[in-house]
Amino acid sequence: FVRCMLHSCYSSLILFFIPWAAMYDTVRDDGKDIADYQSFALLAQTCLLMAVNVQLCLDTHYWTAVNQFFVWGSLSAYFAITFTMYSNGMFLIFTSVFPFIGTARNSLNQPNVWLTILLTSILCVLPVVAFRFVLMQLRPTINDKVRYKMRKEAVPAPTPRRHPRKVSTRRSGYAFSHAQGYGELVTSGRFLLKRPTKSRSTLFSQVDSPLAK
Numbered sequence: 001f002v003r004c005m006l007h008s009c010y011s012s013l014i015l016f017f018i019p020w021a022a023m024y025d026t027v028r029d030d031g032k033d034i035a036d037y038q039s040f041a042l043l044a045q046t047c048l049l050m051a052v053n054v055q056l057c058l059d060t061h062y063w064t065a066v067n068q069f070f071v072w073g074s075l076s077a078y079f080a081i082t083f084t085m086y087s088n089g090m091f092l093i094f095t096s097v098f099p100f101i102g103t104a105r106n107s108l109n110q111p112n113v114w115l116t117i118l119l120t121s122i123l124c125v126l127p128v129v130a131f132r133f134v135l136m137q138l139r140p141t142i143n144d145k146v147r148y149k150m151r152k153e154a155v156p157a158p159t160p161r162r163h164p165r166k167v168s169t170r171r172s173g174y175a176f177s178h179a180q181g182y183g184e185l186v187t188s189g190r191f192l193l194k195r196p197t198k199s200r201s202t203l204f205s206q207v208d209s210p211l212a213k
Contacts, residue, residue, distance in 0.1 A: 014123045019043040022116040038100040039107045051124035
């Protein structure tokens with residue numbers, strides 16, 4: 001509980017003071033003022049969303065299509081809703097509800113805003129990564145020991161060698177497994193032709209029998 005409370009306080013300070021310091025007395029590329037309440041609120045909530053998603057990615061050990069859908073889908077939905085809320089159309093329809101017209105497109109098109117988001121996300125995640133690294137070195141769990149042992153003793157699997165396929169030059173193994181006389185008959189294919197039926201005595205009189213040899 002104390003560790004979670006310290007992490008929460010640290011993240012809250014980072015998420016407030018880093019965007020505030022980055023936007024304090026800052027102007028846009030065209031020279032107009034960007035340091036207002038609406039731009040600061042948009043930057044702070046964008047930094048928060050980015051830090052939470054980075055933390056979620058670090059805690060995800062097995063990536064699936066469902067994980068990818070919700071992580072990237074949440075970011076896409078956030079920016080779509082943000083640009084819709086700060087659009088000219090919503091201001092014309094609900095003037096009193098959405099008065100922050102153009103805040104999203106005027107803030108998120110500045111390079112220093114994205115650099116602030118990147119810096120804030122790194123500072124929020126850095127203590128978590130450092131704590132896990134130190135804890136793994138000092139008090140490794142059984143899973144950490146097994147992973148380290150497997151990584152240390154892992155030998156790359158040998159690449160299976162493909163032996164060239166030998167093409168046999170023999171036309172028929174059956175012909176070569178018998179005595180001379182039937183081999184020529186099988187390889188030539190003459191026995192497939194339809195011939196008039198002959199008697200047994202006539203057939204053996206024309207073809208030498210292997211038993212006679």
